[in-house]
Amino acid sequence: MLRDALLLQLGYNATLVAIGATLLGVAAGCTGTFLFLRKRALVSDAVSHATLPGICLAFMAMVVLGGDGRNLPGLLAGSALSAWIGLLCMTWLTRRTRLAEDAAIGAVLSVFFGFGVVLLTVIQTMSAGRQAGLESFLLGSTAGMLRSDAVIIALGGALSLALILMLRRPMTLVAFDPEYAAARGLPVTRIDLTIMGLVMAVTVVGLKIVGLILIVALLIIPPVTARFWTDRSDRVVLLSGLAGGLAGYVGAALSASAPNLPTGPIIVLVSFALFALSLLLAPGRGVLAAVLRHLRFQRRVHLRQGLLALAQGQPIYEPLTLRLLRRNGLVRADGVATETGRARAAKALRDEKRWEIVRSDLAHEAVAALYDGLRDIETVLTRDQIVEIDRRIGGPQGVAT
Amino acid sequence: MLQLATRDGSPAPAAGLDHSPLAIRGLTVSYGEKPAVFSVDMTVQPGAMTAIIGPNGAGKSTLLKAALGIIRPLSGQVTVLGRSLDAQRARIAYVPQRASVDWDFPTHVMDVVLMGLNRELGLLGRVRAWHKARAMDCLRRVGMQDFADRQIGQLSGGQQQRVFLARALAQDAELYLLDEPFAGVDAATEKAIISVLKALKDAGKTVVAVHHDLSTVADYFDNVFLINTRKVAEGPVSEVFTAGNLQAAYGGRLATAQVDQLSALPA
Numbered sequence: 037m038l039r040d041a042l043l044l045q046l047g048y049n050a051t052l053v054a055i056g057a058t059l060l061g062v063a064a065g066c067t068g069t070f071l072f073l074r075k076r077a078l079v080s081d082a083v084s085h086a087t088l089p090g091i092c093l094a095f096m097a098m099v100v101l102g103g104d105g106r107n108l109p110g111l112l113a114g115s116a117l118s119a120w121i122g123l124l125c126m127t128w129l130t131r132r133t134r135l136a137e138d139a140a141i142g143a144v145l146s147v148f149f150g151f152g153v154v155l156l157t158v159i160q161t162m163s164a165g166r167q168a169g170l171e172s173f174l175l176g177s178t179a180g181m182l183r184s185d186a187v188i189i190a191l192g193g194a195l196s197l198a199l200i201l202m203l204r205r206p207m208t209l210v211a212f213d214p215e216y217a218a219a220r221g222l223p224v225t226r227i228d229l230t231i232m233g234l235v236m237a238v239t240v241v242g243l244k245i246v247g248l249i250l251i252v253a254l255l256i257i258p259p260v261t262a263r264f265w266t267d268r269s270d271r272v273v274l275l276s277g278l279a280g281g282l283a284g285y286v287g288a289a290l291s292a293s294a295p296n297l298p299t300g301p302i303i304v305l306v307s308f309a310l311f312a313l314s315l316l317l318a319p320g321r322g323v324l325a326a327v328l329r330h331l332r333f334q335r336r337v338h339l340r341q342g343l344l345a346l347a348q349g350q351p352i353y354e355p356l357t358l359r360l361l362r363r364n365g366l367v368r369a370d371g372v373a374t375e376t377g378r379a380r381a382a383k384a385l386r387d388e389k390r391w392e393i394v395r396s397d398l399a400h401e402a403v404a405a406l407y408d409g410l411r412d413i414e415t416v417l418t419r420d421q422i423v424e425i426d427r428r429i430g431g432p433q434g435v436a437t
Numbered sequence: 438m439l440q441l442a443t444r445d446g447s448p449a450p451a452a453g454l455d456h457s458p459l460a461i462r463g464l465t466v467s468y469g470e471k472p473a474v475f476s477v478d479m480t481v482q483p484g485a486m487t488a489i490i491g492p493n494g495a496g497k498s499t500l501l502k503a504a505l506g507i508i509r510p511l512s513g514q515v516t517v518l519g520r521s522l523d524a525q526r527a528r529i530a531y532v533p534q535r536a537s538v539d540w541d542f543p544t545h546v547m548d549v550v551l552m553g554l555n556r557e558l559g560l561l562g563r564v565r566a567w568h569k570a571r572a573m574d575c576l577r578r579v580g581m582q583d584f585a586d587r588q589i590g591q592l593s594g595g596q597q598q599r600v601f602l603a604r605a606l607a608q609d610a611e612l613y614l615l616d617e618p619f620a621g622v623d624a625a626t627e628k629a630i631i632s633v634l635k636a637l638k639d640a641g642k643t644v645v646a647v648h649h650d651l652s653t654v655a656d657y658f659d660n661v662f663l664i665n666t667r668k669v670a671e672g673p674v675s676e677v678f679t680a681g682n683l684q685a686a687y688g689g690r691l692a693t694a695q696v697d698q699l700s701a702l703p704a
Contacts, residue, residue: 073542202560209552212542215533216604219614220506220555267588269543398625402583405593431484 041289050292053151053245056186057284057303059240061254066200067234068255069262073211074231078138081124081252081342083232084239086122086246087115088152091173092159099162106169106284112240115173115248115317115361119236122148127229176300178288185244187215192241196234197368200273207231208269245288246300253304256281261311264318283307335360336410340384342366346373347381387413391423456519458483458612458643459504462696464513466496466503473499477668479514481612481660484641486634488648488658492687495665497647498534498616504607505531505614518611527556530605532615535598540590546600547585550575575606578636580629595626602630613637615646619653654678 044051071077099105110406110426122144129140148189156170209399210217214418235255242251262275275312287303317429319325335356342357343366350357353369361367373381390413394400413422459481466474472615474496477502481487489497502508504515506522517525530553546690551564558564576582579599589597598618605613613634619627632643648654654661654674661678663669670677 073625076540182450205558205560208544212544212549213533213538213552215502215507215537216531217554219505219529219531219533221506221523263543267543268545268548272543398580401580403627405584405596 038290041293042286044289046292049179049181050288052081052183052186053181053292053299054285054288056181056189057245057288057299058188058281058283060238060245061258061280061282061284061303061307062277063196063280064238064242064251064254065258065262065276065278066273067196067231067238068280069259069269069276070200070207070211070231071235071255072259072263073208073269073272074228075211076137076231077256078252079123080139080149080239080255081230082126082141082234083119083123083236084248084251085145085152085270087119087239088120088149088173089113089155089244090118091170091243091387092118092152092155093118095159095170096155098161108182108188108244111173112188112243115243116236116240118148119239120233123229123232123236126368167285172247173243174247174249175298176243176245176250178299181244181301189241189244192237196237197277199230199234203227203230204270204273243349245284246303250300251305252306254283257304257307257311258283261314262305264314264321279307283310301398324413333410340410343377343381344386344388345430346377347385368370387411388427389429390422393428454602456483457481457516459614459645460516461500461504464500464503464515465511466499466508468513472666474503474510474597474664477505477664479662479668479671481643481645483643484638486638486644486657487660488646488647488654489662489663489664490648490651490654490686491664491669495686497664500664501614501616501645501647505529515611519631527608528611530608530610530613532601532605532613532618534616534620535594535601540592540597542589545572545585546576546581546587546589546591546592547572549589550585550603550607553604557606561664572603572607575603576600578606578633579603584672593623598622599629600625602633606633613642613643613644615644617647617649619648619650651683 040046041050041054042053068077068080071080093112094111094117095105096115098107098110098171101108116144126140127142128135129135130137159170206217206222206227207230209220210222210224214224217227238255239248239251242254247256257278258276259272261279262272266272266277283303283306287306288299290306291297291299291302308360314322316322316324338354338357339360341354342361344354345357346354346367348363352361358367358371361377362369365374366380367373391407391409394413394417395404395407397404400417406416413425417425447602457480459479461477461479464474464477464479465472473494477496477500479500483508489500490494491497503510503513504612506515515522517529519603522529547569551558551568552574553575558568573582573585576585579602581596581599581603584592584596589600592600602615602618605615615634618630618634622630634646637644638659647660648658655678657673660672661674662671663677663682663686665686670682
C-alpha cells in the first residue's frame with residue numbers, strides 16, 4: 037500500500053494531493069528560510085492565524101452576493117487580505133509603540149484567531165453555512181481536492197520561488213546585516229514586508245492541505261533541518277526546499293496509504309522526523325557528531341598532556357591518560373616510557389616551542405588561529421617553514437619531526 | 438547621473454559645502470523624546486581622516502547612522518559630495534559595529550565580502566571569477582586571504598572586524614564611515630586596519646570613524662569632531678584636540694587615567 041502510494045498508484049485524488057503537497061513543501065521550505073534567517077519565525081504563526089477571519093468574511097460576502105460561498109479563489113483572496121491586515125497591525129505595533137515583537141505577535145494571533153472562530157460560529161447558524169466545511173481550513177483537508185486546487189498551489193508556489201530567486205541577495209543581506217543594507221540604500225522595511233508577503237502567499241495556498249494552524253511547521257522546521265547540514269545561506273535555502281518537498285511528498289503518500297490518516301498533520305510529522313534525524317546525525321552541528329568530537333578531543337588532550345608530562349619527567353596520575361599512553365605503546369605496563377614514547381614526547385615538547393613562535397608571528401596568523409595545543413605542527417606548516425622556525429628556536433636540531 | 442541629481446529635488450548645495458564628502462546641517466535625532474543628537478553641523482574635510490569622539494551615549498554612532506539614513510532624523514540635512522544622500526549611495530561605504538550582527542549566520546567570509554559587490558551583481562547576476570578575485574584582493578588588503586572559506590563564526594573578533602572592512606573596500610567608495618572599528622580588537626588587527634585606512638587616505642579617499650581611544654587620536658587622525666549630544670568642536674587635531682575641549686565634551690566622565698594621558702595636551 038505504502039509502496040503504491042509512494043509511486044503515485046493510489047488514484048487520481050491521492051496523486052493530486054501528493055503533487056500539491058510536494059510543491060507546497062518546496063515553496064514553504066524556501067520561503068521559511070528567510071524568515072528563519074531574519075529570526076522572525078514566529079511572525080508566520082501570527083500571519084497564518086490572521087487568515088481565519090478573512091476566510092469567514094469572504095464566505096459570507098460570497099453567499100450574500102448569491103454566489104457559491106465555497107469558491108476557493110474567493111476564500112483565499114479573503115484570507116490573504118486579512119493576513120495582510122494582521123501583518124500590518126503587527127508591524128505597526130512593533131515599530132510605533134513600545135511593544136516588543138513577541139507581544140505584538142501574541143496580540144495579533146489571538147485576536148484575529150478569536151474573531152475568526154466567532155465568525156465560524158455565526159456561519160454555522162446560516163442556512164448556507166452548515167455544509168460549508170470552513171473548519172477544514174484549520175487543519176487542512178485533502179479529501180475531494182480538485183485539479184483547480186492543485187493548480188492554485190502550483191501557481192502560488194512557482195510565483196513564490198520566482199520571487200525568492202530574484203530577491204535572494206537583498207533578502208539575505210537584510211537578514212544578516214540590516215544596518216549595512218540600509219546604508220547601501222536598500223529599502224529594508226519593504227524587503228521585510230516582501231519576506232512576509234511570501235510567507236503569506238505560502239500560508240494561503242497551503243490552507244487547503246495543511247491548514248492554518250500547522251502551516252507554521254512547514255515554514256520553520258525545514259530551514260532548521262537544513263541549517264544542520266550547511267554553513268552557507270544559499271544552500272540552506274535549497275536544502276530546506278528539498279526537506280520541505282520530501283516531507284510533503286512522503287507525508288501525502290503515507291496519509292493516502294491508510295484510511296483516516298490526516299494529510300497535514302502527517303506531513304508535519306514527517307518533516308519533524310527529518311529534523312530529528314538531522315539533529316542527531318548531521319556532521320558538524322549534529323548531537324552525535326558533537327559527542328564524538330568531544331570524546332575524541334578529550335582523548336587527544338589526555339594523550340598530549342601525557343606526552344608533555346613524559347617529556348618533562350613529571351608523574352602522571354590520570355588513569356585515562358595512562359591507559360591511552362599504554363594502548364598506543366608509548367609507556368610500558370609499569371609506566372616507564374618506551375622508545376617510541378620518548379621520541380613522541382620530545383617531539384610534542386618541540387612542537388610546543390614551535391607553536392609559540394608561530395603564534396607570536398603575524399605572518400602565520402591563519403595557522404596560529406588553528407592552535408589548539410594538540411595539533412602536530414607538520415599538519416599545518418610545510419617542511420621548509422618548520423626548518424625556518426627551528427632556526428629561530430635554535431638549540432639542537434636533531435629532534436625527529 | 439545628472440538626471441538623478443535634478444530628479445531627487447535636493448536644493449542647490451550652499452557655497453563651501455559642495456566639495457565636502459559629508460556635510461550635515463542642523464541634524465537632530467531623538468529616541469522617544471530625548472534627543473541623542475541635537476542640531477549638529479558637521480563638515481568633513483576631503484582626503485583626510487576624521488575621528489568622531491565623545492563620551493558613551495554622546496550620540497557618536499547615532500550621528501553616523503543618521504548621516505547614512507539608517508535612522509530617520511527629526512530634522513536636518515545631509516549632503517554627500519555635494520548631492521543628496523540617495524544619489525550618492527554607491528560612493529559611501531559603511532562599516533557597522535561588529536556586535537550589530539549575528540556571527541552564527543550561515544555564511545562564509547567570501548560571501549560577506551561579496552555583499553560589498555551587491556550593486557554590481559544586481560539581482561540575478563552570477564558571481565563570476567573576477568568578482569571573487571576582487572573580493573579576494575580586498576581580503577588580502579586586510580590580511581584575511583587565508584580565511585575566505587571559513588564560516589564567519591569561527592573568526593576572532595578582530596578578524597570579524599577586518600572582514601567587515603574588506604566588505605567596505607569591495608565597494609570601492611569615496612567616503613568610508615566606520616563605527617568603532619577598533620573596539621575590542623587585538624593589536625594585530627588594529628595595526629592592519631589603521632594601515633588600510635591610511636592607504637585609503639593616501640589614495641585620496643575620505644575616512645570618518647567613531648573612535649573611543651583618546652590615546653591614539655593624534656596618531657591615527659587628521660581631524661576630530663567632538664560631540665556630546667551637541668557639537669563641542671570640530672577641526673584639525675592640533676587645534677581642536679585640547680584638554681579644554683575634551684573637558685567640555687566629557688565633563689566629569691573622563692577617567693583619571695585618560696586625564697593623566699591628556700595633561701600633556703595644550704589647554
